[in-house]
Amino acid sequence: MTTEEKTTPLFEFKGVTKAFGGLTVVDRLDFQVNEGEIVSLIGPNGAGKTTAFNLATGLYRPDSGEILFEGQNVVGLPPHRITQLGIARTFQTLRLFLNMTVKENVMAAAYGHTSSTVIEAIFRLPRARREEREIAQLAEEKLAFFGQRLAGYRHGQQAYNLSYANRRRLEIARAMATNPKLLLLDEPAAGMNPNETLELTELIGRLRTDGGYTVLVIEHDMHVVEGISDRVIALDHGVKIAEGSFEQVATNELVIEAYLGLQGAA
Amino acid sequence: MEAGGDRQGIGVDDWVASHEHRLAERAGFAGLARKIDDRVPAWARLTLFAAFAASLPLWMGRGDLFAYGIFTLIYILLGLGLNVVVGYAGLLDLGYVALFGFGAYFYALLSSEQYGIHWPSAISIPVVVASTALLGLILGIPSRRLLGDYLAIVTLFFGQAFVVFVNAANPTVAGVGLTGGPNGIADIDPNDIFGYELISRTQQYYFILVVVLLVLTGLHFLSESRTGRAWRALREDPLAAEAMSMPVNRLKLKAFAFGAGIAGLAGCIFAAVLTAVTSGNFGLPILITIYAVVILGGIGSLTGVVIGAIVINVSFQFLAPENPQQNARVLFYLVIVLLLAFGVRPWWRLGVVLGGVAALGFAAHAVAGAISSSWTAGPVVEGGRLAGVISDWVIIPAGHERFANAAYITLVVLILTLTRVHGWWRTGLLVPTLYLTAVVWETSFVEQPAVARWILFGALLVFLMTVRPQGLLGTPRVEIV
Numbered sequence: 247m248t249t250e251e252k253t254t255p256l257f258e259f260k261g262v263t264k265a266f267g268g269l270t271v272v273d274r275l276d277f278q279v280n281e282g283e284i285v286s287l288i289g290p291n292g293a294g295k296t297t298a299f300n301l302a303t304g305l306y307r308p309d310s311g312e313i314l315f316e317g318q319n320v321v322g323l324p325p326h327r328i329t330q331l332g333i334a335r336t337f338q339t340l341r342l343f344l345n346m347t348v349k350e351n352v353m354a355a356a357y358g359h360t361s362s363t364v365i366e367a368i369f370r371l372p373r374a375r376r377e378e379r380e381i382a383q384l385a386e387e388k389l390a391f392f393g394q395r396l397a398g399y400r401h402g403q404q405a406y407n408l409s410y411a412n413r414r415r416l417e418i419a420r421a422m423a424t425n426p427k428l429l430l431l432d433e434p435a436a437g438m439n440p441n442e443t444l445e446l447t448e449l450i451g452r453l454r455t456d457g458g459y460t461v462l463v464i465e466h467d468m469h470v471v472e473g474i475s476d477r478v479i480a481l482d483h484g485v486k487i488a489e490g491s492f493e494q495v496a497t498n499e500l501v502i503e504a505y506l507g508l509q510g511a512a
Numbered sequence: 513m514e515a516g517g518d519r520q521g522i523g524v525d526d527w528v529a530s531h532e533h534r535l536a537e538r539a540g541f542a543g544l545a546r547k548i549d550d551r552v553p554a555w556a557r558l559t560l561f562a563a564f565a566a567s568l569p570l571w572m573g574r575g576d577l578f579a580y581g582i583f584t585l586i587y588i589l590l591g592l593g594l595n596v597v598v599g600y601a602g603l604l605d606l607g608y609v610a611l612f613g614f615g616a617y618f619y620a621l622l623s624s625e626q627y628g629i630h631w632p633s634a635i636s637i638p639v640v641v642a643s644t645a646l647l648g649l650i651l652g653i654p655s656r657r658l659l660g661d662y663l664a665i666v667t668l669f670f671g672q673a674f675v676v677f678v679n680a681a682n683p684t685v686a687g688v689g690l691t692g693g694p695n696g697i698a699d700i701d702p703n704d705i706f707g708y709e710l711i712s713r714t715q716q717y718y719f720i721l722v723v724v725l726l727v728l729t730g731l732h733f734l735s736e737s738r739t740g741r742a743w744r745a746l747r748e749d750p751l752a753a754e755a756m757s758m759p760v761n762r763l764k765l766k767a768f769a770f771g772a773g774i775a776g777l778a779g780c781i782f783a784a785v786l787t788a789v790t791s792g793n794f795g796l797p798i799l800i801t802i803y804a805v806v807i808l809g810g811i812g813s814l815t816g817v818v819i820g821a822i823v824i825n826v827s828f829q830f831l832a833p834e835n836p837q838q839n840a841r842v843l844f845y846l847v848i849v850l851l852l853a854f855g856v857r858p859w860w861r862l863g864v865v866l867g868g869v870a871a872l873g874f875a876a877h878a879v880a881g882a883i884s885s886s887w888t889a890g891p892v893v894e895g896g897r898l899a900g901v902i903s904d905w906v907i908i909p910a911g912h913e914r915f916a917n918a919a920y921i922t923l924v925v926l927i928l929t930l931t932r933v934h935g936w937w938r939t940g941l942l943v944p945t946l947y948l949t950a951v952v953w954e955t956s957f958v959e960q961p962a963v964a965r966w967i968l969f970g971a972l973l974v975f976l977m978t979v980r981p982q983g984l985l986g987t988p989r990v991e992i993v
Contacts, residue, residue, distance in 0.1 A: 303755055329757040341752035343745045354741040358757025364766065367737030368730040374737060381738065424757045 254317050256281040256460050257302075257333070257428050262311035264294075264301055264484075271297045273484040274311070279428065284454055284461045286471045288495070289481035290504055295464045296338055298481070299430050303335050304328040315428070330358040334426035336417040338433045338464070342405045349401040351416055352385040355423035388419045391457070392449070410437045418449075422457065429453060431463040435470050447473040468496070480504070554732055557815055558725065565721050569714045577713050578785075579829045585720045586782055587821035591805040592727055592814070593774030598803075599812035600740060601767035602747025604660060606799065607651060607667035610674035611772040613794030615644045615779020617678065617691060620789050623701040626688060633703045633780070641776045648772020652765045671799065679791040696790030703784040710784075720781055727774060732814055743767055744812070801828070804973060810982055831968060840968060841898060844953055847971055848946065861939055868943040869950075873905040876947065880907045887912065893958045906954045916955040923948045 255278035264272040272294045279285050287295050300306045302313055304325040312319050320328050334355075343351050360381060362374040389396045392415045400408070408416060414434055421429055434450070435443045447470050453459045465471050471478060471492060478495040480488040482504040488495045495501055568581045590612060597605045622629050622636040631639075651670060655663050682693040691697070702710050703719060710716045734740050745753040746760050754760045783789050801824060809820025830839050849866075856862040880887040890908030892899050909915050926945040933941060957963060 305751070305755065324759070325754045326757050326759045329755060334757075335755060337752065337755075341749045341755075343748035343752065345748055346741070346744055350741055350744070354738075354745040354753070354758070355756040357738050357742045360738050362738065364734065364737075364739050364770065367734050367739055370733050374733075378737065420756060 253280070255279060255314075256283075256316060257462070258312075258314040259298070259302075260312040260314065262298075262301060262308045262313060264297060264306055264308050271484050272301065272308070275481075275484065275486060277479050277486060277489065279460060279462050281427075281460055282454065283476045284450065284463070284474050286475040286478045286492075287462060287464045287481065288466070288468075288471060288478060288501075289487075292483075293481040293504075294484035295481055296432055297484075299335055299432055299464065302328075302430060303333060326358060329424050329426070332425070332427035333430065334421035334424040334428070335430035336414070336421050336432055336434065338436065340410075340413050340417060342413055342416060342420070344404070344406040346405060347402050348396060348405055348408065348416060349382075349385050349389070351405050352388055352419050352423045353381050355420045356381045356384055356425075359425050384423060385419075388422045391422065391452070392419065411439075411442045414438065414446075418453075422453075422459070427460060429459045429461045431461060431465075433464055433466060435465060435467045443467060443470060446470065450474045472496075554814075558728060558732075561818060562721075562725055566718075569717055574713050577717055579832070580826060581717050582713065582720060582785055583829070584821050584825040585717070585724050586778055586785070587802070587805050587825050588724050588818055589720075589727060589774060589778040589781070590802045591809070591817040591821050592724075592731055593771045593778065594802050594806050595771075595812065595814070595817050596731070596743070596774065597767050597771035598806060600735065600743035600747065601764060602743075603655075603764060603767060604664040605667045605768070605771070606664050607670035607674075608771065608775060608802065609794050609796075609799040610671040611644050611648055611651075611775040612779050612782070612798075613674055613678065613789075613791070614647055615640050615776030616783040616789045616793070617697065617779075618643060618776075619780040619783045620697040620700045621690075623784070624697055624699055626692065626697050627686065630701055632707060633784075634706055637703070637777065637780045640780050641773050644776025644779065645769040645773035648775075649765055649769040651772075652768030655768070656761050656764045671796075675791050675795055678794075691791075694790065696788055698788040700783050700787045700789070702787070703781065716785055720785075723777070723781065727777070728814060728818070735814070739763070739766065804969075808973065827969070836894075838894070838898070841893070841953075841958055843968055844958075844971075845898075845950075847968065848949065852946075856939075856942075865939060865942050865946070869946045870905075872943055872947050873950070877905055877907055880909075886910050890955070892954070902950075902954060906950050908951075908954055916952070919948055919952050920956060923952050 257279040259275050259277050262272055262275045263270065275294070275298065277285075287298065289295055297306065301308050302320075304320065304323055304327070308321060311321075313321050315328070315331055315333060318331070320331065320333075323331075343354060346354065360377045362371070362377045365371075366374040386401075389401065395412060395415055396419065400412075405413065405416060414437070418429075418431065418434065421431075431450070435446050438446060450461060450463065450470075451474060453461055461474075463474070475492050478488075478490065478492050479486060480495050480498070480501045482500070487500040487504060488498040490498075565581075565585075569577055572581065590608075593612075594605070594608050597603050597608065618640045619636060621627060622631045622640065623633075624630075651667070655666055658666055678691045679694055682689040682691050684690070702716065704710060705719070710719050735744075742753065742758045742763050743766075745756070745758060746763055750760050753763075782793075786793075805820040805824050806817060807820075808823060809816030809818070827843065829835075830843065852862060852865060856865055877888060887907060887909045889910040891910075892903040892908060923945070926941065926948060930938060930941055930945055957967060
């Protein structure tokens with residue numbers, strides 16, 4: 247296994263704890279994601295998966311512990327800085343810019359790696375014009391990743407016109423437009439039909455092979471998890487209860503207990 | 513990968529998802545206007561507007577040019593600035609007028625006998641614009657973490673504080689009251705182009721037109737830039753914008769400062785054109801008017817701001833106290849007919865309603881006249897042919913003081929009932945309601961132009977918001993689906 251090589255991981259949680267009032271949602275969590283990996287984060291509802299994402303992207307600040315990206319501690323950085331460093335996410339609850347067009351949604355996310363100023367934009371100075379062209383091209387490229395699903399005539403549609411599955415795709419395209427190294431996908435298959443789920447499984451694979459992204463994904467659909475994961479990390483009550491290949495985790499007693507309750511073990 | 517069944521799946525999904533959108537697109541004249549707005553490129557629209565606006569002085573009297581031309585342009589400028597803050601960035605800023613006032617007063621201080629300073633516009637306007645932008649930035653710093661209603665309250669306070677400061681505080685600086693208190697500052701220099709003073713209304717008009725065209729062009733480019741998109745993104749979802757690499761707090765400050773800068777520019781022009789500023793110019797009425805301009809035109813749309821400013825200012829000037837009361841009456845009936853034309857479908861039902869109202873009127877008038885001639889002997893406010901028809905149609909009693917009040921209360925009850933019934937009941941009830949509206953108008957409001965003006969203005973806004981909640985050219989906004 248490649249994970250046994252002792253290199254610096256791309257992304258690492260080191261003893262991260264986060265409590266809301268008396269409830270510890272993430273408890274001394276340690277895990278690593280290596281470059282080029284696809285890792286799944288699973289666990290029952292309320293296990294702390296999305297909280298882990300919110301901690302990673304700076305929306306929450308951990309009470310203790312370190313979150314390292316390319317060896318740099320990102321704790322305390324504002325979310326937009328973390329995204330600029332190369333961590334981009336999608337939202338479980340879908341937070342698109344609904345009253346903007348599909349293409350604008352993706353173009354907007356290029357803000358972090360462009361730099362023309364207000365003055366340059368107003369007077370259409372060369373740098374602003376060049377950047378506009380590049381951003382438009384980037385957006386088309388990212389949308390083309392989804393084949394016919396977000397092609398052509400859809401670029402000019404308002405995002406609220408999209409179907410649920412297409413909104414999930416657009417969220418991924420938007421995250422890709424920030425030029426990240428690590429993509430955090432929060433339940434990308436939620437609300438998709440079996441056909442679309444299958445397509446998504448293939449897409450996540452292509453995110454690595456064609457896009458060159460490292461992917462950390464929260465997913466409940468075990469077919470997806472089985473289909474994509476190099477490694478699976480299982481959480482329960484904010485604690486890592488198992489880690490390994492899909493088969494290892496799926497047969498782990500603690501995981502079965504977390505999902506099915508104590509009767510199974512008794 | 514692209515199986516046939518798959519594709520059908522997408523189609524059905526999309527059809528459901530875009531159902532509302534297609535309904536909105538179809539809606540009547542406004543839908544057509546929106547389609548035209550979509551198809552005509554921005555430069556063509558700008559050229560069209562520029563050509564029309566440039567022709568104004570050729571066929572308009574000097575007084576009208578001031579009231580209709582210059583004031584519309586100033587409203588456009590103010591609307592454009594507010595549109596950046598409210599329309600793009602989605603920040604509900606109710607202190608906007610204070611920035612406009614600050615710009616006007618600051619220009620006045622730099623170009624009048626108040627301190628004997630007479631800077632040329634080429635220096636004073638940039639200084640004022642930069643200072644107003646800075647003030648907007650400073651106002652934005654404590655406000656940037658406030659959202660929605662809270663931001664509105666804080667900024668409203670700032671707006672009122674400005675009026676009180678200018679009016680009452682009037683601190684003495686260098687032996688002179690800084691703001692002139694309730695008297696304001698008078699004898700302000702006109703704008704000048706490198707020493708050439710713009711004294712005639714026509715010169716001033718063209719100067720402001722050029723400024724407006726430049727600002728429009730700049731804003732168009734800005735809205736299609738990374739900053740413009742980021743502003744709209746933060747309006748839609750600040751958290752997602754932050755997570756997508758946009759520094760939300762800094763962008764909010766930028767929007768505040770940018771909008772303020774435009775308000776400052778409008779202030780310079782306003783002060784120079786009016787040659788005097790007083791605190792009364794920067795109170796709540798103008799704030800409401802600017803918001804009306806932006807909302808009516810369609811929040812976030814540049815063309816919308818221009819059209820909104822034209823509609824608002826023209827109807828406002830049209831209803832001005834010095835104009836004949838006939839104007840208010842014409843507009844009143846026009847609004848009612850338009851409201852019906854947009855609101856009542858299908859066409860034959862509209863015909864039934866209009867015919868019913870006319871018939872009911874003549875019948876009621878005949879019956880009332882037959883009972884006692886005093887019921888129809890009331891004076892009709894003068895106003896051409898329309899007044900003649902109305903004297904035969906609307907019951908205007910002489911004496912019977914309680915009649916107007918009773919009619920008014922009945923009207924309110926009828927309108928409330930109207931909202932609770934549907935179908936044929938609504939159509940049927942609409943007929944007496946409309947007639948009673950005309951009666952109340954003719955007996956109570958037509959003689960009070962000051963009141964009538966605001967009522968009409970309100971009715972116009974209600975009409976527009978009913979027909980197009982998103983404004984004339986706005987995109988239908990969707991919150992959560």
